[in-house]
Amino acid sequence: SEEPVDPADELKFLCLGGGNEVGRSCHIIQYKGKTVMLDAGQHPAYDGLSALPFFDIFDLSTVDVLLISHFHVDHAASLPYVLAKTNFKGRVFMTHPTKAIYRWLIQDSVRVGNASSNESSQPVYTEQDHANTFPMIEAIDYYTTHTISSIRITPYPAGHVLGAAMFLIEIAGLNIFFTGDYSREHDRHLVSAEVPRGIKIDVLITESTYGVASHVPRLEREQALMKSITGILNRGGRALLPVFALGRAQELLLILDEYWAKHPEFQKVPIYYASNLARKCMVVYQTYIGAMNDNIKRLFRERMAEAEVTGDGAGKGGPWDFKFIRSLKSLDRFEDVGSCVMLASPGMLQSGVSRELLERWAPSDKNGVIITGYSVEGTMARQIMQEPEQIQAVVTRNAAAARRAPGGDAEKVMIPRRCSVQEYSFAAHVDGNENREFIEEVGAPVVILVHGEQHNMMRLKSKLLSLNTNKTVKIKVYSPKNIEELRIPFKQDKIA
Numbered sequence: 001s002e003e004p005v006d007p008a009d010e011l012k013f014l015c016l017g018g019g020n021e022v023g024r025s026c027h028i029i030q031y032k033g034k035t036v037m038l039d040a041g042q043h044p045a046y047d048g049l050s051a052l053p054f055f056d057i058f059d060l061s062t063v064d065v066l067l068i069s070h071f072h073v074d075h076a077a078s079l080p081y082v083l084a085k086t087n088f089k090g091r092v093f094m095t096h097p098t099k100a101i102y103r104w105l106i107q108d109s110v111r112v113g114n115a116s117s118n119e120s121s122q123p124v125y126t127e128q129d130h131a132n133t134f135p136m137i138e139a140i141d142y143y144t145t146h147t148i149s150s151i152r153i154t155p156y157p158a159g160h161v162l163g164a165a166m167f168l169i170e171i172a173g174l175n176i177f178f179t180g181d182y183s184r185e186h187d188r189h190l191v192s193a194e195v196p197r198g199i200k201i202d203v204l205i206t207e208s209t210y211g212v213a214s215h216v217p218r219l220e221r222e223q224a225l226m227k228s229i230t231g232i233l234n235r236g237g238r239a240l241l242p243v244f245a246l247g248r249a250q251e252l253l254l255i256l257d258e259y260w261a262k263h264p265e266f267q268k269v270p271i272y273y274a275s276n277l278a279r280k281c282m283v284v285y286q287t288y289i290g291a292m293n294d295n296i297k298r299l300f301r302e303r304m305a306e307a308e309v310t311g312d313g314a315g316k317g318g319p320w321d322f323k324f325i326r327s328l329k330s331l332d333r334f335e336d337v338g339s340c341v342m343l344a345s346p347g348m349l350q351s352g353v354s355r356e357l358l359e360r361w362a363p364s365d366k367n368g369v370i371i372t373g374y375s376v377e378g379t380m381a382r383q384i385m386q387e388p389e390q391i392q393a394v395v396t397r398n399a400a401a402a403r404r405a406p407g408g409d410a411e412k413v414m415i416p417r418r419c420s421v422q423e424y425s426f427a428a429h430v431d432g433n434e435n436r437e438f439i440e441e442v443g444a445p446v447v448i449l450v451h452g453e454q455h456n457m458m459r460l461k462s463k464l465l466s467l468n469t470n471k472t473v474k475i476k477v478y479s480p481k482n483i484e485e486l487r488i489p490f491k492q493d494k495i496a
């Protein structure tokens with residue numbers, strides 16, 4: 001019964017990545033001759049070119065504006081490739097803290113990537129590519145509107161991690177709102193996401209990471225996490241918390257430092273944070289206290305006052321000057337004796353320090369692994385949650401073994417897994433209820449789901465459609481797969 005629509009009134013939407021999956025987020029919006037690209041991530045479960053979004057199926061030279069929601073690998077790590085290796089010639093925007101962290105994060109990932117002896121996967125860009133393209137990025141502030149070739153963009157706080165933004169995009173009177181990854185619960189350092197006031201949103205593009213699943217309340221989750229950690233320590237074990245180097249790790253450090261301060265009986269047990277990158281980025285966290293919530297601002301004032309009293313400069317880092325956490329430059333400097341709590345990256349145990357410690361500690365049933373982030377399909381973090389009898393060692397750690405078995409499969413080294421494995425999500429994504437409430441509050445007639453595995457996305461879609469029964473104006477819900485173009489009609493009277 002719908003009238004034929006003039007193609008000029010259609011909004012086109014295309015996922016180059018992040019469609020029915022978590023990873024390599026990259027979405028294209030086209031309307032009235034304007035093109036906006038949202039995010040440019042990599043897929044954490046793949047290597048080399050296959051970790052990139054499907055850039056080859058779209059002419060990137062047509063993109064007017066590229067918006068990066070936050071610094072996580074799955075949203076930002078393809079950007080140097082886009083800027084250095086493709087015909088992209090648009091403008092790129094991200095918030096100031098995102099840009100500050102992105103700089104170190106990409107540099108670090110390129111260096112780590114090059115150090116790997118996996119010769120089959122060539123890096124898709126170099127450190128030089130990153131250095132050359134970094135100045136092209138324009139940094140912007142929350143709540144500030146910028147107009148670029150008559151596209152209006154405004155970032156809003158998204159919670160999730162420092163600097164994370166949701167973007168309001170206005171093209172020819174059509175308001176599109178992109179959540180990126182977002183959270184609404186109150187944590188120790190971030191301002192949580194809010195619905196933009198007084199703006200009629202026509203299209204909402206939202207993450208669907210947790211589908212309809214609901215999180216255990218924050219306080220209970222924190223208590224369960226601490227019970228689990230102290231349980232491992234009390235049996236004389238080592239607690240390994242694989243974390244992404246930056247972002248949620250800072251929240252976990254605040255929780256741990258606070259708990260240790262209140263529990264002298266654990267103060268003899270060291271908490272380590274093994275991340276060089278984090279040390280570099282602490283300056284960013286200190287600089288952007290103003291972009292965080294009231295809790296962190298209060299902590300900052302307290303620490304500065306303490307520093308003034310003692311006069312020794314202690315507490316200069318404010319809330320990030322932890323009392324009970326030691327930063328660890330490398331495993332060479334780590335004396336592995338007795339119980340400890342270890343936060344190490346990468347968060348999905350693909351390689352690096354966290355993987356090395358996993359392989360070292362997995363055989364003992366005293367030890368425990370605690371997963372606190374979202375684990376992408378195909379990664380070791382996802383695998384280990386199934387509590388397998390054994391896990392595969394990263395063969396590349398031994399170059400000689402790698403040469404003997406170039407394909408990898410011929411001489412798999414297996415390690416028994418007897419350590420405990422538990423999961424408490426501190427990933428800072430909305431759960432099913434929070435997402436549904438937010439979607440209802442935004443009230444857009446068109447909702448496009450991205451950033452979720454198919455089964456989670458489908459459950460959320462059904463839930464949202466079931467809410468249509470008591471509505472006069474039914475909402476449309478889309479869940480496009482990668483490279484599957486959506487065409488959504490909008491009436492001509494939208495023109496401003």
Ligand SMILES: [Zn+2]
Nearest residue numbers: 070072160181
């Ligand atoms: Zn994220």
Ligand SMILES: [Zn+2]
Nearest residue numbers: 072074075181
């Ligand atoms: Zn993400």
